[in-house]
């Protein structure tokens with residue numbers, strides 16, 4: 001079957017990979033060059049440990065407190081925007097214990113399935129992408145952080161995700177080559193990490209060798225349809241591409257693109273920053289998340305990447321120096337010996353996480369447009385969930401039974 005995939009981020013490329021593997025003829029179009037974007041500069045963590053959706057009880061009061069701190073990890077730019085208001089309303093409604101209880105096993109299964117697929121991909125792809133299975137440590141430095149992380153570890157073990165509480169001295173023993181100051185941590189040994197740009201380059205190279213067609217600098221601007229079926233894609237350059245099956249995986253841009261089709265798939269852009277230190281003087285070997293500051297730290301080859309913040313700011317690429325300072329200043333509290341460059345001298349990478357209101361991705365066939373399959377809204381877990389999403393998309397297009405129950409992931413669940 002001929003399949004057009006719109007969007008060359010990790011979700012689009014993984015979809016293309018499994019579609020091509022299943023024997024479909026794949027064309028991937030992207031408004032960029034398949035070289036940059038949210039899927040390239042992220043923290044590269046593969047996180048079965050992250051089974052609690054962003055929308056959960058307690059997050060609203062915490063978020064409100066953070067809103068009033070210039071360097072906090074979360075911010076919503078106040079503005080009159082109907083889509084933002086609707087998104088916040090759905091977010092609020094998702095923050096109930098019942099919804100979270102339903103979502104957790106689904107996110108766990110998606111993550112664990114995806115991690116398994118990454119193992120297979122590291123054998124199947126010709127270029128290495130630095131996949132390492134060293135786990136992830138949630139580090140804390142305060143009594144409050146400790147209480148929250150220990151509660152998280154108990155919940156994880158109840159759900160079958162192995163979590164081990166580590167003392168400050170046990171952490172020092174684990175990271176012998178790095179000076180690490182923390183009150184303690186929780187080790188999730190089932191997590192992995194990789195270099196996202198290497199993974200993206202490896203999958204592009206593999207797809208090209210397998211005969212997939214790439215259309216860089218091709219922006220989708222409109223749809224032509226007849227009787228609920230898309231017949232052509234319109235591009236900014238004035239082309240009309242005749243289509244059979246279409247997969248939309250356009251990340252934070254998806255909601256706007258779907259507007260003419262009258263499909264509601266609420267997505268807000270969760271802007272985040274990352275900074276990569278090239279060959280730093282000290283480098284931890286195990287990825288960590290600084291619990292109180294929500295900063296992720298990942299060793300990547302000889303380099304070290306750290307990143308954080310989530311700003312709902314309406315797709316603005318502007319860098320907020322106060323929030324960047326918040327990210328940078330958290331590092332020495334845990335790793336005091338790592339030499340940090342002056343903020344003025346660092347390259348700050350900006351990415352937009354495509355956030356759904358309930359913290360669950362959208363994966364499924366549209367109920368309104370017969371040949372359209374939707375994949376998006378993976379928020380802070382797009383890298384982790386790329387392979388399993390790609391496999392599910394190939395199953396949907398191939399009319400096979402999906403390997404994961406898709407009921408809670410229906411793309412048109414908001415009407």
Ligand SMILES: Cc1cc2nc3c(=O)[nH]c(=O)nc-3n(C[C@H](O)[C@H](O)[C@H](O)COP(=O)(O)OP(=O)(O)OC[C@H]3O[C@@H](n4cnc5c(N)ncnc54)[C@H](O)[C@@H]3O)c2cc1C
Pocket residue numbers: 006007008009010011012029030031032036037038039040041042043044045046047218219220221249250251252253257270271272273274296307308350351352353354376377378379380381382383384385
């Ligand atoms: C600071 C930070 C750290 C992160 N760390 C992690 C992590 O450790 N682990 C993890 O799992 N996730 C992480 N994430 C989240 C992850 O990066 C995202 O969830 C993921 O990249 C989203 O992938 P995507 O393919 O849906 O979207 P994108 O990567 O944004 O891809 C969408 C593509 O669609 C294209 N497009 C848009 N509109 C059009 C159009 N009209 N026509 C053609 N093409 C179009 C865009 O050019 C883009 O290339 C992090 C994100 C940030 C910001």
